[in-house]
Amino acid sequence: MGTLRIVASMTQSSFWPHRGGRRGAPLVGFALLVAGCVGGGTIDDSPGGQSSTGGTSANGGESPGTGGDGAGPTTDGGSNVGGDPSGAGGQGGDPGVCLQATEPCADPSECCEGFTCGNTTLGQVCCGMDNAPCATANGEDCCGDLLCVAGQCLAAGAYPNFQAPFPCDESWTYSHHDMEVRRALDFVNDNGATDARPALAAAAGVATQHYEAGGAGNYIVVEHGGGWKTYYFHLQAFSVGDGTAVAQGQEVGLIGSTGASSGPHLHFEELLNGQGMDIVINGQALAPYPGSYFEQSIVSENGCPP
Ligand SMILES: [Zn+2]
Numbered sequence: 001m002g003t004l005r006i007v008a009s010m011t012q013s014s015f016w017p018h019r020g021g022r023r024g025a026p027l028v029g030f031a032l033l034v035a036g037c038v039g040g041g042t043i044d045d046s047p048g049g050q051s052s053t054g055g056t057s058a059n060g061g062e063s064p065g066t067g068g069d070g071a072g073p074t075t076d077g078g079s080n081v082g083g084d085p086s087g088a089g090g091q092g093g094d095p096g097v098c099l100q101a102t103e104p105c106a107d108p109s110e111c112c113e114g115f116t117c118g119n120t121t122l123g124q125v126c127c128g129m130d131n132a133p134c135a136t137a138n139g140e141d142c143c144g145d146l147l148c149v150a151g152q153c154l155a156a157g158a159y160p161n162f163q164a165p166f167p168c169d170e171s172w173t174y175s176h177h178d179m180e181v182r183r184a185l186d187f188v189n190d191n192g193a194t195d196a197r198p199a200l201a202a203a204a205g206v207a208t209q210h211y212e213a214g215g216a217g218n219y220i221v222v223e224h225g226g227g228w229k230t231y232y233f234h235l236q237a238f239s240v241g242d243g244t245a246v247a248q249g250q251e252v253g254l255i256g257s258t259g260a261s262s263g264p265h266l267h268f269e270e271l272l273n274g275q276g277m278d279i280v281i282n283g284q285a286l287a288p289y290p291g292s293y294f295e296q297s298i299v300s301e302n303g304c305p306p
Helices: 002-009 012-021 024-034 085-092
Strands: 118-119 123-127 147-149 153-156 170-174 185-189 199-200 205-212 217-225 228-238 245-247 249-255 264-270 275-277 297-300
Touching: 147 217, 205 228, 217 249
Parallel strands: none
Antiparallel strands: 118 123, 147 153, 170 185, 170 297, 185 264, 199 249, 205 217, 205 245, 217 228, 228 249, 228 264, 264 275
């Protein structure tokens, strides 16, 4: 009986209902105690390095020139790219036929709508400009030095269109405390339970499963390409298999309190080439970070109907 009572008193739900009825200051301190990362310094600086994808962050982020290593898409490796524009021109004479991204071209008019004729690591091919959709691992279908990040042609270092890792319209408050790793933020739900709520992919990518005792607990890493990754720590369950390609807004796990955590919350990070970046969601920078919950919140637009 006594044991049961202790267990029950440790659940968030037994404390949470008091939240609304209390005054701000003591509540905030209490909330941090209840749901936050503890001993964050133990968390490996780059847990993504254990990724079973093997790709880690070296996916062409800073060196698109090295990308053409046999993963070369469908065309013939650019052998006749510049030298034989007439070949492409002949096809172009057929109305209704247009050249797809990565196909050699001589003039932008030959390329399908949304693409232009430019230089990529494949030579002079039809390719996408800034923000155009793309589908290659190393940006071969994005013009110039643009990378293909989460299905979008972006300049190196430009943030993908990260959305909040929560379902549409949910409001979550966030904080960053002194012992926190990198530029992470911890999130708890503003209006309801945090425990067992879905954590959603902030952008499209490949999700991998990880575990770190005494640190991140069960966590998902989503690799977005272009050196970008997002982290989802302390999950109580995984919702996708290891190595799954996920869409933006797809559930990757259920929020929990595994690892170095004092209560259910989602520890979320955006990293570029292994370095924690200031978190940007839906184009909005969340820095400067508040040190306590319930000072600032975001409302998710992830997966909202257009
Ligand atoms: Zn944290």
